[in-house]
Amino acid sequence: MLNSSPASGIGLRIEGRGPAIVLLHSSMSSKSQWRELIESLRDRYRLIAIDLLGYGESAMPGVFYSLDDEVHLVETVLARELQPGEQFHLIGHSYGGIVALQLAAQDGPQRVRSLSLFEPIAFHLLPARDPDLTQLEAHRREMSDRLHAGNAHGGAGYFVDCWSGAGAFAQLREERQSVLAAQVPKVLLEYRAVANEARNAAAYRQIDVPTCLVSGRWSPELAKRLTSVLIHILPHASYFEVAAGHMAPITHPALVNPIFERFVSAVDSGKRRNEVTAGSWLVQARVAAFGLIAVAISMLPLFALQGVAQDYFGISPGAAYPLEESAWHEAPPGMPPGARFAVISGDPFEKGPFVMRMRLPPGYMLPPYWRPREDQVIVLAGSIMVGSRAESGTATMRTLTSGSFASLAAGELHFAHTQHGAIVQVFGMGPLEIGG
DSSP states (O other): OEEEOOTTOOOEEEEOSSSEEEEEOOTTOOGGGGHHHHHHHTTTSEEEEEOOTTSTTSOOOOTTOOHHHHHHHHHHHHHHHSOTTOOEEEEEETHHHHHHHHHHHHHGGGTEEEEEEEOOOOGGGSOTTOHHHHHHHHHHHHHHHHHHTTOHHHHHHHHHHHHHOTTTGGGSOHHHHHHHHHTHHHHHHHHHHHHTOOOOHHHHTTOOSOEEEEEETTSOHHHHHHHHHHHHHSTTEEEEEESSOTTHHHHOHHHHHHHHHHHHHHHHHHHHHHHHHTTOHHHHHHHHHHHHHHHHHHTSOBOOOOOOIIIIISSOOSSOOOOOGGGOEEOOTTSOTTOEEEEEEEOTTSSEEEEEEEEEOTTOEEEEEEOSSOEEEEEEEEEEEEEEEOTTOOEEEEEEETTOEEEEOTTSEEEEEOSSOEEEEEEEEESOOOBO
16 A cells, blocks of 8 residues: 655555556545545555645645646656556546546546546536526625635535535534535635636537446435536436435445446446457457347346346246256356356348347446347346437437337447346347447
């Protein structure tokens, strides 16, 4: 483990080995908010948690502060800690999410391997004179008035209660309240920085990397609305919801962290596909084929698993879809590990119709993929959430439960996640191909 506060005035926590993951915290927080995620991933990844300006061990910015100052801080760390051109995964929460967006828009897929965000507060994307902007400005003025009246505690309490619910500040220890009160000037700078940000929706549409957007079911309506706006802007966005509020990465890490972990793992699995299969067109074709099957299957919505294959899912079966165990095979490179497949009829690697069955374990996730051909899917057990984005930019989310049928259109971006596991059957025309 390495905790450092270098002469440049940047607080860091760096642990682990492997592909790099950069972690950016929310307002009135610090790198320490990622403690549990670091503990979970440090055996497989190199975690770089950074104190944003004015928090933890990082210096307070000047009065002419902008979001570019935060991006510069992160870039300074990356220049020192990563090799030139080395890619990294990027995770951000709330204000750290908007900083992550700025960095991804600047560095693009050349360096950012994936982007995972919990409710970025990108309110500069709202139209002028929007009622939510008016409300945000009223919040900023209230905080500023309390601060200038010598009531920094009141300003901090107002901010915390707006984002975490009435009475949240009063439940904190006095020493924590004092720490947050001292951070009110930085929060006011952040309001101004986001309001003055010049990057617009067109800039964010150029973020051509797999993106995971997560929102809290009980978050403020503004936070959920801003996440919804980004779902329709970011070209490769998957969406997930947790039963918590805006501060869920801190208050409910057990709900949020597994989503981030599985998404990063799924993206890396796709990368390994290209490395493993390089040099063999036949292997590449078959890997692509199975990748498409995985998409067709994992594209359906979240499964509530109604019980199939007790030995596989660990629950009593409510229906039987027998196949000899020898017919099932481990998913090849190009799919996140854990899925299994069996060919029912036809040959998915040759021209002509085929039928395949897929078993997806609980928590299985596949990041966005483009599909060149239409496929049809029936859910035999469980339920699955599938997202689709047409070329027009229109996004839809569907939930398929046991017995449901779906047609997955060609030429659209699809993504999916199963919470409890599922069995699905895919009907299509070979040979299968998939594009990331």
